[in-house]
Amino acid sequence: MNFLQGSQYLDTGWFGVFSTLLVVFFILYNIARAKKTGGNLFIRRIAGLNAIDDAIGRATEMGRPILMVPGIGDLDAVSVQAVNIFAQVTKTAAQFATPIKLCCARATVYAVAQEVIRDVYSQQGMSDRYSIDSVQYISDQQFAFAAGVSGIILREKVAAAFLLGAFYAESLIFAETCNSIGAIQVAGSTQSTQTPFFIAACDYVLIGDEFYAASAYLTREPVLVGSLLGQDWAKILMTAYVMLGFLIMSAERLQPLAVQRIDEGGVSRMEPYEGEAKRKTASDTMVHRLFNPLITEEMNTIEREPNPDYEGEEEAANAGGGA
Amino acid sequence: MLQFLAQATPPETNFWQQAPGTTGLILGVVGAFIIGMLLFFGLSTIPTQFRRYIIVGFTFLAGLVFVLQYLWPRPINADFEKELPRNAVEGFGAWLGVAIDPVAKTANILAAFLLGLGIFSLMRVHINKIRRRAQDWGFSLILIVSSVIMAIFGFWDWNMRQFNDPEALLTSQENWKFANYVNDALFDGMYQQMDAAMFSMIAFFILSAAYRAFRIRSVEATVMMASALILMLNLMGALTFMWSGWINGLVESTGNQFLTNFDLTVVAGWLRANMQIPAIRAIEFGVGLGALAMGLRLWLGLEKGGVSS
Incomplete structure (x- = not known):
């Protein structure tokens, strides 16, 4: 396959790219399938998402605002997903005229969140209930943001807090400040290091990919439900990879070494092994070669026409001639 | 054409290669700013129903560059200052390599504009508060x-x-x-x-959160508390020293090597390697797949509602 002769394929092989494309196919195929069925597919119960309506109801009864924080990450898939969930929360809050506070740490996220929240109010026919103070930019400095949001939590006495997005050390400051005033907290972070803090401090936590499943769960949009199903197929594929990889690698490493891999000067080859009897090492296995392909001299040496416009060496020679 | 795509012979008046402080650079920056502002106000006057198509189109084009950079074969051991690309595939691969930097910088420029918007919001909120004596x-x-x-x-x-x-x-x-x-x-x-x-x-806050989390309310909370206790005790040097001494004494007196598994350091290591790390990896697999699906939906404009609307 001459077309695939790229340096990235020499470095890590074709298997990773092939798997990514397979996952992409799973997602797109299931989106198409869900569109046909109208998204009528089963999604298991997620406690953290069921609690959203309870939290909004509580805030409405108490006449206090709802706080939403999309983390301190830049505008990426995580913050976009957080804003999408907040749009659903705002939709319900708008119907009950419950005030909201959405605090942003990044100007990019702020701009997007402001547009989305304003649109939600106008789609609900309640533009008059939207306040420009509903979405606020606080600061892009981590602890200045933490201090600002904590101040809002304490001053406004929020009844419910949704902490969804990319959080770091400030996660516990928010969660504990909310707890100190008795606010109900629904949290979820894609940072595996912060999830334990949220579990310890919050009432409901979205763990791992539950965060990404949230919009499918709340809206039952066929595209989102299909995408979720595609992710589940991909998880089955990944589990199969792990199991197969473990079995094949273990079986291979139990075999005696007959042909060993030699890596020298950016070129690799398999050579018959004639030394003392021993078992294969990890680098001699087929699983290793799948991610670290053998690179021949021919693959590494590419003949190209010289560039007629290049004058660099000539100039360098002239410059150094007098020395 | 290929030479141009591969930037084999960069033109002398290339905008990206202007020396700092030159008139060309200043004119380029001012020109880009004016064009940017015109685009900004032009786009804001477009009717709402057409905005979605513009956003989807821009997102697709920007994402396409990065997707191609990941998939398109990158030239092997190439120096296109001295050599010419062998074919169109290699020429385009070289061009992509050069294009990534300016495309990524475009995102920074947009972020700079939005930072101004953020500061404007901050000032508006607080000036209003002062004016109203809130x-x-x-x-x-x-x-x-x-x-x-x-x-x-x-x-x-x-x-x-x-x-x-x-x-x-x-x-x-x-x-x-x-x-x-x-x-x-x-x-x-x-x-x-x-x-x-x-x-x-x-x-x-860690202390107060830990106090609430480690109360024995359920089987799960009890397991978590026990695991946390082992890991915390393992960090106390004097205690691990005493515990290891006691275990070693037992092993010597009974001759049962199996008892070494009950050394505090070994138990804590086992919990980390066999409980914590696999759980984190499993979570990260899910998060990675979720991010991929989300990125794909945004790139192809498949999402309706929320950010995409």
Whole structure:
């Protein structure tokens, strides 16, 4: 396959790219399938998402605002997903005229969140209930943001807090400040290091990919439900990879070494092994070669026409001639 | 054409290669700013129903560059200053390599515009609060005054160091001027200290959160408490030393090597390697797949509602 002769394929092989494309196919195929069925597919119960309506109801009864924080990450898939969930929360809050506070740490996220929240109010026919103070930019400095949001939590006495997005050390400051005033907290972070803090401090936590499943769960949009199903197929594929990889690698490493891999000067080859009897090492296995392909001299040496416009060496020679 | 795509012979008047401080660069920046502002106001007048198509189109084009960069074969051991691309595939691969940097920088430029919007929002909220004499308006006043003072002295200090100090005399505190002292007092003396104070509060929050989490309310909470206790005890040097001594004594007296598995360090290591790390990896697999699906939906404009609307 001459077309695939790229340096990235020499470095890590074709298997990773092939798997990514397979996952992409799973997602797109299931989106198409869900569109046909109208998204009528089963999604298991997620406690953290069921609690959203309870939290909004509580805030409405108490006449206090709802706080939403999309983390301190830049505008990426995580913050976009957080804003999408907040749009659903705002939709319900708008119907009950419950005030909201959405605090942003990044100007990019702020701009997007402001547009989305304003649109939600106008789609609900309640533009008059939207306040420009509903979405606020606080600061892009981590602890200045933490201090600002904590101040809002304490001053406004929020009844419910949704902490969804990319959080770091400030996660516990928010969660504990909310707890100190008795606010109900629904949290979820894609940072595996912060999830334990949220579990310890919050009432409901979205763990791992539950965060990404949230919009499918709340809206039952066929595209989102299909995408979720595609992710589940991909998880089955990944589990199969792990199991197969473990079995094949273990079986291979139990075999005696007959042909060993030699890596020298950016070129690799398999050579018959004639030394003392021993078992294969990890680098001699087929699983290793799948991610670290053998690179021949021919693959590494590419003949190209010289560039007629290049004058660099000539100039360098002239410059150094007098020395 | 291929040479141009591969930037084999960069034109002398290439915008990206203008020397700092030249008229060409300044004109380029001013021109780009004007074009950007015209585009900005032009796009804001477009009817709402057409905005979605523009957003989807831009997102697809921007995403396409990065997707192609990941999939398109990158030239192997190539130096296109000295050599010519062998074919169109290689030429396009080289062009992609060069294009990534300017495309990524476009995102930074957009972020810079949006930072202005963020500051505008911050000022609007707090000025309104002061004007209405709302509750705690004094804090808003402090915020605005300190922002303005910090910006003035920060810029003054930066300007002095960047342009008026060719011999880098200001690196030594003896040569500092008024602006340098004020900037240092504001940034290192106040801001950094307040930042550290905020960070240190986490220690107390960890304690209160741990107290609530580790109460024995259910089987899961009990398992978590037991695991946490083992890991915490393992961090106490004197205790692990005593425990290891006791276990080693038992092993010597009974001759049963299996007992070494009950060494505190071994148990804690087992919990980390066999419970914590696999669980984190499984979560990260799910998060990665979720991010991929989300990115794909945004790139192809498949999402309806929320951000995509």
